[in-house]
Amino acid sequence: MNKKVLLSVFGAVFALVCCEYDLGYKEIWPPQEDFAPDPVITKIVPDSASGGVVTLKIIGRNFDPNPSLNYVCFDNVVCEVLESSDTSITVNRPIGYYSDSTEVKVVVSKAKTIPEFGPYKMEPGVVNIGGGLGEVYSFAVSKGEDIYYHKVSDKKVYRYRTGEGEVEFGSMDKKSSCMRFHPSGKLLIQRSNYKYVYYIDTTGGEAQKFFRLPDRASYFDIGENGIYYFGGTKGLLVVSEDGSIKLETGYYVDDEVTAVRVFDDYVYVATNNDTVVVFRNEIIGEDSVSAPEPYLYRANMGKLSDVVVNDMTFSEDGVLFLVVDGDFPILLVKEEGVEPLYEGILEGDAIRIFWGNGMYLYYARSAGEDSGIYRVIAGREGAPYYGRD
Structure with missing residues (x-):
């Protein structure tokens, strides 16, 4: 030697x-x-x-x-x-x-x-917010880093604020599947597999119908152009809140859409497709998108190829983060391949993900007594949520 x-x-x-x-x-x-x-x-x-x-x-x-x-x-x-x-x-x-x-x-x-x-x-790398908030349907993080979440146990919407804790904010008596913020500050809530988007005003209260979709949807995101992109069992929908645009694209109607995220002039769509995990469509003007192009093939995911994607988001520098079932709750999609985030540290059974306003990433777990929302240090900032940011 x-x-x-x-x-x-x-x-x-x-x-x-x-x-x-x-x-x-x-x-x-x-x-x-x-x-x-x-x-x-x-x-x-x-x-x-x-x-x-x-x-x-x-x-x-x-x-x-x-x-x-x-x-x-x-x-x-x-x-x-x-x-x-x-x-x-x-x-x-x-x-x-x-x-x-x-x-x-x-x-x-x-x-x-x-x-x-x-x-x-x-500081801790991973924090169970509030010591355990319980199982949630959906959640979102506000511009002020407050966490809003729809609880499974009582179907009420709560706000968690550091230093204040959990307070009741509103209610929605049906299962929700996605939350976003409107530029006005309203909390937008998508009822699962339904034709309406709901909202709760900035002062709280019962969720009200906001606008109608051309068909049922479960997940959505808002583009920089103010247009909404929805997905679910009826494919990809392109909608404006004033009703002037109601486009049923016909894309993904043979697959179930499980997450939608807008990033860098594309709509990214996760599905249960057997071959492609994530597609993307280029945004063309206000009322159209391009045909789907594969973004992530299952064949390129190695031992993680059989995961079910429940949600997704992007970092500011373009790394795709997937929330999935199983032991590895968050996966990073990089040019060199797919890998778990903080393998052996994060616990699994993740259902939703949302980036805060800085370098904190939040994910929700549906895991019995360990259910709740967890904050994770990310070391990088997230891509904009155009309704919030």
């Missing part, structure tokens, strides 16, 4: 020892003549891991420019090193670990000292 490999193995083993146990000293013994300069941590950017932040930068000196020769621990948890230079190390924080007083350590291969920095505050 050559010297470089020996040093790498030594660094990895020492990093594990450093992170798992309190050694009681900060120098390697016995001393050697070819040690690297002592590494120093001067600060971490940002100054706390909060607000949905995932990627952190450790600033200092005498780090190794080779990322694989730096080992970073948050207390006893080793994290992923993304890149490094002599003066900085960029890492992804541990998602499943948090503390108000974390000690951050850096082990640099061939260096004889282990610098520490702290206390450093890290």
Whole structure:
């Protein structure tokens, strides 16, 4: 085994020892003549891991420019090193670990000292909102980061606000399947497999009929042009709230649409199709869309090819997030393939997803006593919801 490999193995083993146990000293013994300069941590950017932040930068000196020769621990948890230079190390924080007083350590291969920095505050990576809100039909997150949700247990609509908790906001005595916000601030609610969109005004109350659709639908989104795109058992519908546009496209009538999301001048449509999981249609003017084009084939999903998509959304940088049945609740669709988000940390049986106004992602679980709405740090912002944003 050559010297470089020996040093790498030594660094990895020492990093594990450093992170798992309190050694009681900060120098390697016995001393050697070819040690690297002592590494120093001067600060971490940002100054706390909060607000949905995932990627952190450790600033200092005498780090190794080779990322694989730096080992970073948050207390006893080793994290992923993304890149490094002599003066900085960029890492992804541990998602499943948090503390108000974390000690951050850096082990640099061939260096004889282990610098520490702290206390450093890290928020939880996953939060069960309100300690468990119960099973919901649908939910949405407002511009002020309030969560509105339609409960299965009593068919009432509630608002959850940080510092205030849960308050009753309104009611809808039928099952809902999708929520969005209207530019006026109204909460829009789609009754499951029905011909009407409902709304609750900004002051709350009982849900009222808003406008009629040309056929039944369960899911919808609003385009930048103010036009609505609906889907369900009757294919893709294009509708304006004033009734001047009521287009039945004829697309997806042989498949059930399970989610609709508008992003970057396209309508993305998830279906139960045996071959294609997600299609997209280009938005052409106000009253038309192009023919469907496949966006995600099941054959390209590997072991995840048999999932049922219950909802979807996009990050601002164009990554598609799918909410699915099963053990891996959120899937990321990237150019290089499909992968679970935070595998082994997020719990499954997800039914709905919604992005907050910053770097928090929310998803609803239908999982017995664990049902509720969960907030997840995403490390990136979501694409606009045009009714809300």
